Amino acid sequence: xxxxxxxxxxxxxxxxxxxxxxxxxxxxxxxxxxxxxxxxxxxxxxxxxxxxxxxxxxxxxxxxxxxxxxxxxxxxxxxxxxxxxxxxxxxxxxxxxxxxxxxxxxxxxxxxxxxxxxxxxxxxxxxxxxxxxxxxxxxxxxxxxxxxxxxxxxxxxxxxxxxxxxxxxxxxxxxxxxxxxxxxxxxxxxxxxxxxxxxxxxxxxxxxxxxxxxxxxxxxxxxxxxxxxxxxxxxxxxxxxxxxxxxxxxxxxxxxxxxxxxxxxxxxxxxxxxxxxxxxxxxxxxxxxxxxxxxxxxxxxxxxxxxxxxxxxxxxx
Amino acid sequence: xxxxxxxxxxxxxxxxxxxxxxxxxxxxxxxxxxxxxxxxxxxxxxxxxxxxxxxxxxxxxxxxxxxxxxxxxxxxxxxxxxxxxxxxxxxxxxxxxxxxxxxxxxxxxxxxxxxxxxxxxxxxxxxxxxxxxxxxxxxxxxxxxxxxxxxxxxxxxxxxxxxxxxxxxxxxxxxxxxxxxxxxxxxxxxxxxxxxxxxxxxxxxxxxxxxxxxxxxxxxxxxxxxxxxxxxxxxxxxxxxxxxxxxxxxxxxxxxxxxxxxxxxxxxxxxxxxxxxxxxxxxx
Amino acid sequence: xxxxxxxxxxxxxxxxxxxxxxxxxxxxxxxxxxxxxxxxxxxxxxxxxxxxxxxxxxxxxxxxxxxxxxxxxxxxxxxxxxxxxxxxxxxxxxxxxxxxxxxxxxxxxxxxxxxxxxxxxxxxxxxxxxxxxxxxxxxxxxxxxxxxxxxxxxxxxxxxxxxxxxxxxxxxxxxxxxxxxxxxxxxxxxxxxxxxxxxxxxxxxxxxxxxxxxxxxxxxxxxxxxxxxxxxxxxxxxxxxxxxxxxxxxxxxxxxxxxxxxxxxxxxxxxxxxxxxxxxxxxxxxxxxxxxxxxxxxxxxxxxxxxxxxxxxxxxxxxxxxxxxxxxxxxxxxxxx
Numbered sequence: 001x002x003x004x005x006x007x008x009x010x011x012x013x014x015x016x017x018x019x020x021x022x023x024x025x026x027x028x029x030x031x032x033x034x035x036x037x038x039x040x041x042x043x044x045x046x047x048x049x050x051x052x053x054x055x056x057x058x059x060x061x062x063x064x065x066x067x068x069x070x071x072x073x074x075x076x077x078x079x080x081x082x083x084x085x086x087x088x089x090x091x092x093x094x095x096x097x098x099x100x101x102x103x104x105x106x107x108x109x110x111x112x113x114x115x116x117x118x119x120x121x122x123x124x125x126x127x128x129x130x131x132x133x134x135x136x137x138x139x140x141x142x143x144x145x146x147x148x149x150x151x152x153x154x155x156x157x158x159x160x161x162x163x164x165x166x167x168x169x170x171x172x173x174x175x176x177x178x179x180x181x182x183x184x185x186x187x188x189x190x191x192x193x194x195x196x197x198x199x200x201x202x203x204x205x206x207x208x209x210x211x212x213x214x215x216x217x218x219x220x221x222x223x224x225x226x227x228x229x230x231x232x233x234x235x236x237x238x239x240x241x242x243x244x245x246x247x248x249x250x251x252x253x254x255x256x257x258x259x260x261x262x263x264x265x266x267x268x269x270x271x272x273x274x275x276x277x278x279x280x281x282x283x284x285x286x287x288x289x290x291x292x293x294x295x296x297x298x299x300x301x302x303x304x305x306x307x308x309x310x311x312x313x314x315x316x317x
Numbered sequence: 318x319x320x321x322x323x324x325x326x327x328x329x330x331x332x333x334x335x336x337x338x339x340x341x342x343x344x345x346x347x348x349x350x351x352x353x354x355x356x357x358x359x360x361x362x363x364x365x366x367x368x369x370x371x372x373x374x375x376x377x378x379x380x381x382x383x384x385x386x387x388x389x390x391x392x393x394x395x396x397x398x399x400x401x402x403x404x405x406x407x408x409x410x411x412x413x414x415x416x417x418x419x420x421x422x423x424x425x426x427x428x429x430x431x432x433x434x435x436x437x438x439x440x441x442x443x444x445x446x447x448x449x450x451x452x453x454x455x456x457x458x459x460x461x462x463x464x465x466x467x468x469x470x471x472x473x474x475x476x477x478x479x480x481x482x483x484x485x486x487x488x489x490x491x492x493x494x495x496x497x498x499x500x501x502x503x504x505x506x507x508x509x510x511x512x513x514x515x516x517x518x519x520x521x522x523x524x525x526x527x528x529x530x531x532x533x534x535x536x537x538x539x540x541x542x543x544x545x546x547x548x549x550x551x552x553x554x555x556x557x558x559x560x561x562x563x564x565x566x567x568x569x570x571x572x573x574x575x576x577x578x579x580x581x582x583x584x585x586x587x588x589x590x591x592x593x594x595x596x597x598x599x600x601x
Numbered sequence: 602x603x604x605x606x607x608x609x610x611x612x613x614x615x616x617x618x619x620x621x622x623x624x625x626x627x628x629x630x631x632x633x634x635x636x637x638x639x640x641x642x643x644x645x646x647x648x649x650x651x652x653x654x655x656x657x658x659x660x661x662x663x664x665x666x667x668x669x670x671x672x673x674x675x676x677x678x679x680x681x682x683x684x685x686x687x688x689x690x691x692x693x694x695x696x697x698x699x700x701x702x703x704x705x706x707x708x709x710x711x712x713x714x715x716x717x718x719x720x721x722x723x724x725x726x727x728x729x730x731x732x733x734x735x736x737x738x739x740x741x742x743x744x745x746x747x748x749x750x751x752x753x754x755x756x757x758x759x760x761x762x763x764x765x766x767x768x769x770x771x772x773x774x775x776x777x778x779x780x781x782x783x784x785x786x787x788x789x790x791x792x793x794x795x796x797x798x799x800x801x802x803x804x805x806x807x808x809x810x811x812x813x814x815x816x817x818x819x820x821x822x823x824x825x826x827x828x829x830x831x832x833x834x835x836x837x838x839x840x841x842x843x844x845x846x847x848x849x850x851x852x853x854x855x856x857x858x859x860x861x862x863x864x865x866x867x868x869x870x871x872x873x874x875x876x877x878x879x880x881x882x883x884x885x886x887x888x889x890x891x892x893x894x895x896x897x898x899x900x901x902x903x904x905x906x907x908x909x910x911x912x913x914x915x916x917x918x919x920x921x922x923x924x925x926x927x928x929x930x931x932x933x934x935x936x937x938x
Contacts, residue, residue: 035731036734096915103668103672103674106731107910108915110864110910114907117907230860234742238735241732241735283746284746290735294725294728294736298732368819389818389822392821398819404816404819408811409809417805420821423802427798427802427803437797440801441801484821
């Protein structure tokens with residue numbers, strides 16, 4: 001039994017770390033623009049594909065210390081590439097709509113997501129591509145569970161990135177500007193902050209982290225395909241809501257929480273119901289979490305509860 | 318008919334905005350609520366209208382408890398209000414802004430309106446006629462087809478008041494109606510408000526513009542730090558030394574400031590007591 | 602007519618004078634007559650396409666109530682379409698050997714979908730608009746997953762085939778031509794109802810909710826009831842469309858009810874201009890006919906949809922068809938200066 005539980009725990013943390021990385025992108029954008037960036041899930045997918053080709057191109061350098069350096073270089077390059085893509089999308093498809101209704105930017109984001117997905121499907125590959133494992137296939141026995149180096153790597157790397165981001169938004173001027181713009185864009189403007197820069201930065205970091213998540217995910221499951229962004233992205237967004245949309249620590253917390261809920265929930269359901277409800281209902285699990293959270297505690301774990309005074313003078317509702 | 322606040326308290330976390338306040342508002346007269354910023358005036362209106370939940374105490378309109386009701390239920394009890402920062406429906410026309418206020422009364426007939434042939438047009442025309450009459454009363458009929466967002470500020474304020482009164486409310490609460498208005502517009506406002514007074518209407522005005530308050534009101538409540546400091550007629554309030562010194566400053570000081578401001582710009586309004594407060598920190 | 606903020610006002614009755622009204626009615630009557638006379642003579646393939654256009658008009662009108670009128674972005678509308686379709690499929694086929702009549706199932710399917718809309722709405726409508734989009738998207742997916750996995754009821758991925766031929770007034774509807782004569786009055790009725798709703802006090806209430814929900818409450822509008830009505834009514838339209846679709850196809854499977862369908866319907870009302878009924882008809886026509894014409898490029902259809910969506914939103918956030926009638930014109934016609 002212990003082995004089973006530890007196994008589930010490790011699985012949960014691994015997928016949770018990935019959700020958390022993606023959720024950060026959603027939460028930062030929503031915090032600033034009140035926009036659900038549907039295209040973000042595709043950043044995750046594009047990141048996986050970019051890395052795929054970079055890895056293929058540098059396959060000859062695999063192995064050893066050089067190989068490790070190459071892999072990290074690929075991470076950096078992918079981060080930057082997808083980050084720039086994110087900035088470009090913001091500038092072309094979202095910025096012109098900043099003064100429009102709430103609906104318009106969301107529909108635009110939807111359109112961008114469709115474009116990205118279909119471009120990859122039509123011009124890269126319709127079929128799943130085999131993603132090379134860039135982490136050596138080493139595994140450890142922990143209390144009867146099998147923990148792979150890959151899983152450890154994912155969790156450690158993701159946490160390191162999250163800590164880096166937390167440091168950035170708390171300790172650097174640029175990061176603090178981002179938080180200021182998140183809190184109240186009008187006031188930030190009045191204080192002389194050029195809001196476009198923090199916003200562009202958010203659209204650089206968010207998608208970048210999503211791309212990293214894509215690489216980790218593809219490396220873990222061994223394939224990359226044009227459709228992988230949709231469901232994973234949706235779940236990551238649910239994680240962001242769970243943790244409190246708009247809150248960066250919330251996104252991290254929510255990611256891991258959703259990973260745990262989903263893994264243990266879907267893992268235990270067949271046992272509890274003797275196979276009546278199978279694991280294909282894993283996806284429904286995540287949606288159910290969403291519905292429950294939104295009904296009972298829409299602010300999530302760490303999100304801002306909209307106060308009464310806010311409602312009278314803001315028109316957010 | 319009376320609007321009663323019984324030991325009403327409102328806390329925002331650690332901040333006590335209204336402290337066991339007990340007031341009664343009577344119909345047929347214009348009652349003003351004044352006091353420095355933070356005294357709890359707007360909070361009073363917000364609690365009565367249902368925007369804020371009362372921490373403790375009761376609000377009764379003719380014996381009916383308002384404090385637990387939802388916002389739209391309170392509105393249907395005949396409680397209308399205007400907002401400090403105008404909240405019109407920007408994307409709708411002036412006429413539509415008024416028309417939509419008829420919703421509580423006409424919603425029940427929607428089924429008829431939609432399904433019965435000919436009813437749609439007839440009912441619409443009736444509504445429009447009714448609203449145009451009200452607009453004429455406020456001098457806004459020429460702007461009926463314009464979007465509410467395109468009106469001048471003064472006209473927007475008038476429209477807010479028109480909307481609040483179209484269903485003949487029992488309680489009309491105006492939150493700083495003169496804010497941002499120039500001299501002429503304030504006069505027009507004063508006349509409009511005076512004309513609204515009815516024997517069966519409880520009219521409450523929260524304001525900072527002292528000359529407007531003094532010339533308009535029949536009765537004044539002076540609030541300070543969530544409590545009632547003084548109440549009485551305008552003359553009584555003005556001559557009460559405590560109130561005068563602490564919150565109004567001497568008449569001479571106010572006139573000096575007004576003169577200076579008028580020389581600078583026509584539209585600047587002195588918030589008398591706020592300035593005085595800043596110059597006399599010990600009076601807080 | 603658009604204001605600075607890009608908002609437009611609801612379509613107001615354009616012709617107020619007697620002559621104007623008669624003229625409008627005449628135009629519509631002539632158009633209908635042309636359709637009734639001309640369409641049945643066309644080859645069956647074309648009639649079938651027109652049938653699908655009409656079904657999508659129904660869907661567009663339905664979704665428009667929630668998105669265009671009340672301003673709530675519903676990304677899972679296909680769920681109601683599916684509920685209607687599967688209701689007919691399950692209760693009028695060999696699946697359980699139940700064979701209820703078409704006319705009854707129109708009501709049942711629409712009713713069930715409407716009920717689902719209200720039930721979905723109750724927990725979900727107090728959410729901020731953006732959350733609503735995600736939750737409705739999730740709901741749409743959940744319904745599809747259930748259709749896919751509840752094999753004993755829905756026959757899973759294989760779908761339900763050999764659905765009964767529908768009978769109305771004793772006649773069997775078995776050709777696209779028959780369905781055209783069924784759909785046309787339905788669509789006309791739907792457009793009329795939607796139009797009247799928009800002009801009614803409820804429509805104004807929805808517009809107010811769209812603008813500023815809190816202020817709407819302040820003037821006495823019970824926003825919960827109004828939004829639930831929008832949801833329920835819109836879902837009912839979807840359900841009815843679903844029943845007709847199942848009767849037309851005589852086959853349903855989960856694939857027809859994916860998120861892409863919801864997206865297509867959203868696109869229809871976006872192209873037409875959110876809230877604009879004429880635009881919905883145009884949008885449905887474009888979105889059904891164009892892919893048929895460009896059959897060889899069907900691969901690129903989704904890509905084009907995405908590009909169209911982005912471009913339209915960027916260029917004209919209120920849709921391609923601008924409203925031609927403005928309120929000031931109306932005022933003058935009524936005699937007020």
